[in-house]
Amino acid sequence: MDEARARGVLAAAGVLPGPARDAALLALGENAVFAAGGLVVKVGRDAELLPRARLELDIAGWLAEAGVPAVRAAEPKPRLVDGHPVTVWHRLPDPMRPAEPRDLAELLRMVHALPSPPLALPPRELLGGVERWLRLAGDAIAPEDAAYLRARRDGFAAAAGALTPHLPPGPIHGDALPRNVHIGPDGPVLVDLETFSADLREHDLVVMALSRDRYGLSAEAYGSFTKAYGWDVREWEGCAVLRGARETASCAWVAQHAPSNPKALAEFRRRVASLRDGDETVRWYPF
Numbered sequence: 001m002d003e004a005r006a007r008g009v010l011a012a013a014g015v016l017p018g019p020a021r022d023a024a025l026l027a028l029g030e031n032a033v034f035a036a037g038g039l040v041v042k043v044g045r046d047a048e049l050l051p052r053a054r055l056e057l058d059i060a061g062w063l064a065e066a067g068v069p070a071v072r073a074a075e076p077k078p079r080l081v082d083g084h085p086v087t088v089w090h091r092l093p094d095p096m097r098p099a100e101p102r103d104l105a106e107l108l109r110m111v112h113a114l115p116s117p118p119l120a121l122p123p124r125e126l127l128g129g130v131e132r133w134l135r136l137a138g139d140a141i142a143p144e145d146a147a148y149l150r151a152r153r154d155g156f157a158a159a160a161g162a163l164t165p166h167l168p169p170g171p172i173h174g175d176a177l178p179r180n181v182h183i184g185p186d187g188p189v190l191v192d193l194e195t196f197s198a199d200l201r202e203h204d205l206v207v208m209a210l211s212r213d214r215y216g217l218s219a220e221a222y223g224s225f226t227k228a229y230g231w232d233v234r235e236w237e238g239c240a241v242l243r244g245a246r247e248t249a250s251c252a253w254v255a256q257h258a259p260s261n262p263k264a265l266a267e268f269r270r271r272v273a274s275l276r277d278g279d280e281t282v283r284w285y286p287f
Contacts, residue, residue, distance in 0.1 A: 001084070015075075015088050038090065039088055040088075043081075044086070046084065050080060054085075055194070056194040061076065074088040095182055096185060102224040103188040108176055111190070112172070124195070124198075149255075157245070165238070166202065170198060205233035206239060206246060250284070251271040254267050270285075
């Protein structure tokens with residue numbers, strides 16, 4: 001889905017106060033995210049994402065009842081417009097400053113203290129999107145690379161299922177990065193709720209450990225995260241398994257953009273080569 005297609009769906013949805021062409025595009029990935037007036041609208045890539053959109057809205061309602069600072073839905077149910085799920089949200093005020101790892105840790109402590117919600121949360125299907133992303137990549141990536149990632153997926157899925165957690169399992173964010181935290185006038189607010197799950201709490205913590213190892217997060221920033229949370233997941237013997245699973249998923253996620261974006265293809269090749277070589281020091285770049 002390119003921007004033109006997403007704007008066409010946005011126009012057909014008719015949820016914004018003005019023309020779709022005037023809405024600001026905030027992000028373009030699995031969802032196109034637009035903002036106008038006091039609303040933010042997410043347009044999903046295809047109808048397969050409708051159940052996830054429905055769950056994200058339900059989670060937003062649950063977090064509101066629990067008092068967790070998080071983005072709030074403007075409509076309680078998703079729309080399906082021209083084969084694309086569309087969700088409508090209240091727009092947050094401009095950020096006071098960039099979110100830092102310690103802000104994320106504070107929100108994770110709140111989420112990890114919650115009991116199971118009244119709605120059924122799925123397990124964290126970290127590797128569940130790999131097949132779809134590789135299918136979208138098509139011939140843009142080498143068949144042997146796709147086969148390699150499928151084999152990694154299967155191996156890490158089996159290994160993850162045998163882990164003994166250090167923390168009690170329960171609700172998790174699922175994509176716990178500072179980019180999913182908004183610093184408003186009242187403090188940190190959690191956004192992007194579509195990967196909320198019920199699983200090992202360690203999933204949320206391995207994300208930042210991988211940021212330290214692969215994406216250039218400084219030791220000082222990572223230390224502020226572990227201090228605010230109260231534990232370093234790297235002390236857990238299962239950390240390498242969840243780290244490897246997330247690396248596999250992250251590599252496959254970039255692949256879906258390879259057919260239309262040369263930079264994505266170059267980043268995919270960088271990532272898959274480092275995995276094949278077993279080189280954990282190769283720097284990856286956010287995409």
